[in-house]
Amino acid sequence: MTVPTASPSGGLLRLITCGSVDDGKSTLIGRLLLDADVVPEDRLAAAMRNGQRYGAQGGTPDLALLVDGLQAELEQGITIDVGYRFFSTAQRRFIIADTPGHEQYTRNMATGASTADLAVILVDAAKGLLRQTYRHSAIVALMGVRHVVLAVNKMDLVQYSQARFEAIVEAYRPMAEKLGLKEITAIPMSALLGDNVLQPSDVMPWYAGPTLLGHLETVSIEPLDSHPFRLSVQWVTRDGAGFRGYAGTVLGGTVRPGDDITVLPSGARAHVGRIVTYDGDLDIASAGEAVTLTFAEAIDVSRGDVISACDRQPHLSDQFAAHLIWTGEGPMLPGRPYLLRLGTATTTATVSELKHQIDIDTGLSKAAKQLATNEIGFANLSLDHVLPFDIYEDNRETGSFILIDRLTNATVGAGMIRFPLRRASNIRWHSFGIDKSARTAIKGHRPAVLWFTGLSGSGKSTIADGVERRLLAMGRHTYLLDGDNVRHGLNRDLGFTDADRVENIRRVIELAHLMADAGLIVLVSFISPFRAERQLARERLTDDAFLEIFVDAPLAECEQRDPKGLYRKAREGKIRNFTGIDSAYEPPETPDIHLRTAELSVDREVDIVIETLRQRGIFG
């Protein structure tokens, strides 16, 4: 018999049972608990009483009644909410997540499956595979449960037919394969009578495989030790006497004193000093262990940070694609901000795009604008902050998240990250109450972008400077963006390759757009040699008054002026990709203002610009 005479020698096995009352799910759990001898006599007596009261067969404990706890469940003979049951054998300690087959099945099954190592999917041998068999398998696959037991139950109703069992298993294999379920063990059983649950059945001699319990005791659960090291910082421990450590559970891999680690999202690097526990320092900590780390170097770490191995770091992004299970009472609406909890970090997030909804009964995708309760979708999410994360398949703890409604604080969604995203198209625009017109109204002029383009040394900056001085004297609000100055800060990471020049301009366009949106007259003094980018600027700034000002000086004259000595260096080959020398300048074809600097004084050029602004109605 299985009554353990010693504590289990192995670890925990967490399993979920999938099925409905009709499949004998509660009966199976009741059988496991009853035969593993964890049902106390008083509770068994209660089940007998309830069995009579709620209409089960007299004299027999209704096994299902051993597991349904809420009064409403007993009265209705159904399981409403996910419950957890425990039993142990000499080999292992088991946690069974018992989830309802009908009510809120997606939400509850997903909850039970989220921590499960193994799923028992029940099939009624008389009925064969049903639509719900697919549904249960699909949720199990979605939630990343790696081991599946196909429990072909009620074999007593089909005269313990080997052919019947094999037909069901044959039908199931392609379904499981399609869902990506790999580790399938099929067992014929009768939960009601106990066949192949704990004891091998003497009425199915044709079956040579393990009993359910035998399989549960021996199935190999791969630890996450071979994965890259991860720890989500839960708490910064300070003892008031100079100790500073970072407390958390190892979520993958192992860690040893002296290891190189990276803290994300900051990217700070350090070496592990000690692995501190109440029972003394450890030489190594493995996945699943709750520890406190110290670092040899003083670095800034706080709750929500992920401590990672330096190689094989998690993804770092503010966008990702994920499967989303909606548990909220109201619908999920793309664009609405929710709180997102990922590891120990919390940030605001929106569903930027709902790609499609998944019909869990068929696996088919369909277009959808929103998700209702218990619906599943595939969506892009956009976060307020960059966070570290893994792909769910690689690590369930660092690849999962929940969404919380900001008004009700209810847990409204759960997600499994499938891949990171870095595309700008996934960010949605937020509308706010104060807009450009409101800002313009208090300025006394309209915003504008004056885009000065021309060769180096053509006099762009001199003219732009003169225009800004004049505008300031007139009480106008301005800002001058100078190519060289911007490259000292915002664009310091960019060089002079064509790709970098394009990015350089793109950023300046966006910056000018924001400033115009703030109500300013923005002067941009940039060589901006390519028509395509100036065209991009015109299109991007189409809602602002955009003036392209061509500061036209012949190359020879610019080279002769050479105020910064750059042409000489370029001619000597010390500077590469210099506009006009070894990189092209594409002159504007139809500029708003064409200033031929050889013919005009700077004051006159400034006059022309100011007069044009007046004509365009920027100010009166």
Added chain:
Amino acid sequence: MPPARSYLRELEAESIHVLREAAAMFRKPVILYSIGKDSSVLVHLAMKAFHPAKPPFSFLHVDTTWKFRDMIAFRDRRMAELGLPLIVHVNRDGVERGISPVLHGAAIHTDVMKTEALKQALDLHGFDAAIGGARRDEEPSRAKERVFSLRRAGHRWDPRAQRPEMWHLYNGRLNPGESVRVFPLSNWTELDVWTYIESENIPVVPLYFAARRPVVERDGMLIVVDDDRLPLKPSETPRLGLVRFRTLGCYPLTGAIESSADSIGAIIAELRQARTSERQGRAIDHGSGGSMERKKLEGYF
């Protein structure tokens, strides 16, 4: 520390994770210390979770004034050893009304001196999270309880509106007036608790160990006569019995069991034995594939 890859080590790590989350998420979390074995494990885990610092929790004991004297002595000694400040709350209103388990019965006494008193204390100190040692294996409805269990304003539990708990991502967000009960020992069983107490050498109240104590039998329970507040009926004469307690509560309401288990090892052995004997007493034979049930079923068909 339990050996690596053992189930106790896993349970311990999971509970420590929950305690750290509770510390980080709530403004003013409190551990409900009830002196019993589960509380002893809970406090031990809290010491571990924040080592070398002290747990960032308040500690609260709701004293019904009917606890065994040994419990109060143990409480004060243990808290002093650990250097933990303890808030003791008594429902003064209940004391003034003279509420007693002897006069008013278990239901009223428990309601006024425990449930009401707990709410008073939580409200008085503004605790937003109360961390307790309750376990899912205690009774069937507890199996449906969350690790972070939301209480609406007025401390109401709405089992129909529980938040789903996925992975180890707990939602600690509260609306005004709401609070949370946190149960780090949710996945432990009674046997786990004792096995852990043994392996970690955690001190427990001596009442758990068998000793000769004065007892009377009342309503099928063995009541230990702890002081002179228990009025004896004419038919009751205390006798010395070798008894111990499986759970500890208010003394006139908690029954002792006849036992000779005077060590933790003996208690564990007794728990295992108790299951076996319970099983032997059952009417249903389910030892093999051919069972009593099968016969019944065959008869039914």
